[in-house]
Amino acid sequence: MHPIALYTDGAAKGNPGPGGYGVVLVSGPYRKELSGGVSLTTNNRMELLAVIVGLEALKIPGSQVTVYSDSTYVVNAIEKGWLLKWQAKGFKKAKNIDLWLRFLHVWPKYRVNFVWIKGHSGHPENERCDRLATEAAGLPNLPPDSGYTPEQEVFFGN
Numbered sequence: 001m002h003p004i005a006l007y008t009d010g011a012a013k014g015n016p017g018p019g020g021y022g023v024v025l026v027s028g029p030y031r032k033e034l035s036g037g038v039s040l041t042t043n044n045r046m047e048l049l050a051v052i053v054g055l056e057a058l059k060i061p062g063s064q065v066t067v068y069s070d071s072t073y074v075v076n077a078i079e080k081g082w083l084l085k086w087q088a089k090g091f092k093k094a095k096n097i098d099l100w101l102r103f104l105h106v107w108p109k110y111r112v113n114f115v116w117i118k119g120h121s122g123h124p125e126n127e128r129c130d131r132l133a134t135e136a137a138g139l140p141n142l143p144p145d146s147g148y149t150p151e152q153e154v155f156f157g158n
Contacts, residue, residue: 002028003064006054009129010046021050022132037136038145047071070119098147
């Protein structure tokens with residue numbers, strides 16, 4: 001079983017505005033790209049949704065997965081323990097609760113670690129995810145983001 005590299009990016013035109021996510025999965029000789037968008041959302045929601053969609057696409061529980069993301073929001077929430085603190089407090093002051101709960105459902109199925117990478121720095125897979133996310137955000141007739149609410153527009157940490 002090959003380890004899996006999961007590259008992700010999210011975009012929102014206007015933040016809030018139309019948004020999209022892009023995912024590139026690489027494992028040994030295999031590669032898969034995923035993308036999608038919604039009509040009104042935030043960049044942070046799309047960054048997190050990209051990770052969720054990537055993990056949900058995996059087939060073998062217990063796989064070793066390295067998530068590469070340029071989102072400090074997502075990476076820090078995991079690596080600095082914010083998510084577990086939010087969960088312990090019943091998500092009282094957390095944003096994007098619907099997506100974090102969805103993440104918590106899929107995350108334990110795999111051995112996942114997160115690596116922050118600088119966005120727009122020429123990393124081929126991150127650049128590809130950025131294009132996928134931006135293209136998805138620009139599609140016509142995007143469905144609504146059922147979990148978005150205006151009070152989720154700003155995030156200041158834990």
